[in-house]
Amino acid sequence: MNVCGLDRWLRILVGIILVGLAAAGAIGVWGWIGLIPLLTGLFRWCPLYAIFGFQTCGLAEQKYGS
Incomplete structure (x- = not known):
């Protein structure tokens, strides 16, 4: 979890907006890129953060998963 x-x-939020607009045909197929921030937010894990050793979780959030 990072x-x-x-x-x-x-x-x-950004993922939902982009995917919703893409599904509605308002912004074209590139809007499906919104799946990336949506999934990284839902799973609380970003592969780029892992590669570079970055995280936005504090110690308590990592320990208790809040």
């Missing part, structure tokens, strides 16, 4: 807090909720 994505938490505001970072997580912004990823989910």
Whole structure:
């Protein structure tokens, strides 16, 4: 788990908006890229964060999964 807090909720929100607009045909197929932030927010794990050793979770969030 390396994505938490505001970072997580912004990823989910942006992902939902992009996928919704793509599904409605408002922004074209590139909007399906919104699946990436949506899934990384839902699973609380970003592969790029893991590669670079970055995280937005505090110690308590990692321990208790809030």
